[in-house]
Amino acid sequence: MLEVADLSLHYGRHVALNRVSLKVGKGETVVILGANGAGKSSLLKSIAGITRPDGGTTISFETRAIVGRPAHEVVEAGIALVPEGRGVFGDLTVEENLALGAYAKRARNHAKESRDFVYDLFPKLKERRAQYVNTMSGGEQQMVAIGRALMSKPDLLMLDEPSLGLAPVVVGELFKSLGRIRERGLALLIVEQNVKMSLSIADRGYLAEAGRISGDNTAEALLGDAAVQRAFLGATH
């Protein structure tokens, strides 16, 4: 479904990504693990069309080349991103944030059913649909951000550090919700530092290190991998 090959990206002389390749299959949940500065966010931004990767990069989605396309076209193609730091509009209500999420042409005619799905997933948002988002807690704002992304009716949902800054109990709920999104048949590509949680819902995982992919395996194998244990599990959260 999503195929990334030889993705390179540099900011000035700093190489952020060095020939990264990865795949996400239909309905598959893939997690990218790596320390800060490993280039995980740059990777998602490149796929989403926010940053422009170097020449030689190929990114295709459903066999269509999307590399170098502007962000709004990537959304139309069926990829939604929940950026790091939420990406909600604090001065708008929950309902307005969700309405904006359905801005893409592919989503407009399905806004009602998408909203029902989001409210079903996060009943709290339904209760608080008229509330301004900047008056909500971090966990609730993350729900709004995910809901907003789901409103664009994506086939692939990308999340950048969704658990960052959330209380442990909220993180548990968050991953339960992600599990339910997954059951709906959506593919998920998650960048996370919370290794245990993310691997528990994932099919496969990639290890990112200093701008490269240094390894990949099934989620199960990664959870049992001693090297992964040492590198990440000791330092979770």
Place this chain on the structure above:
Amino acid sequence: MIRLLSPAIFLAVVAALAYVPFVADSYGVTLGIGMLGYVTLATAWALFSGPTRYVSLATVAFFGIGAYTVAVFSETIPYPLLLVTAGAIGLGVAVVVGFSTLRLAGVYFVIFTFGLAELIRQLVTWYEVNMAGTLGRYIFLPVTPEGIYWQLLALATITFLISWWIGRSRIGLALKVIGDDEVVAAHCGIDIARVKLALFAISSVIITLVGAIQAPRWTYVEPVIAFNPTISFLTLIMALLGGANRLMGPILGAVPLFLLFEWLSANFPNHYSIILGLVFIAIVFVLPRGVLAFAEENWKRWRRTTPENLPAVAE
């Protein structure tokens, strides 16, 4: 306030304003023309600059283009078509300028738009001196002050309706968030460049038309008159005073400020610019987000003192 403004009240207000020339003397009509002109300018300015937060000082560039188009073609093109021509030229310039500048952010955009107005003024001056062999132009059009008043009223009404419609539409919501966070807006699937360009074009065409409709009032036009930067500053400060993000904001700012400036220029002609500057500074300091937002915030703060309305604490 917006919700209370039912269509009936709106129609009644427009009808009452349309009736004014029948009862007012010629000074009253002149005052009305000035007021409607600035209400339209401020509303049109806020249409684009309010939500996107792109502060434009190009108002007078388009205003002047409108006035000058009328001055140049007043003898060759029949009147209603003259307005269409002016609007078309304004649209053309807006699209070219929009394409090249809307990627600029913050203060660079402000400076560019200010420079643009000066550039167009210099170009017109150069053309008039070197090509047309004249500097000023006379406009003799059989348009009465009442006619100008009604045309401006119609334009103001249309501008208000456009502003109202955009505020409620999907594009209005999109515009709001572009000002908040362009990157996240792009994640929503919004084609930011196109939305901004469309709004800039609509706003600029309206501003051009204000200049074109008012031009016959002057009889004699020179680049210095038509491209007077004070028009840009006044429009900006009126929209800011009322609140550029509210439908009624620009109107609430334009009416009192226009009257104030009218009174100042009549009574303190020599100190007018100084007082204008002081008013400018005072508004930016005291009410940076406008009167309406100020009132609304205080209302909210007062309501939030009940416990269930207290904002939740973020982790």
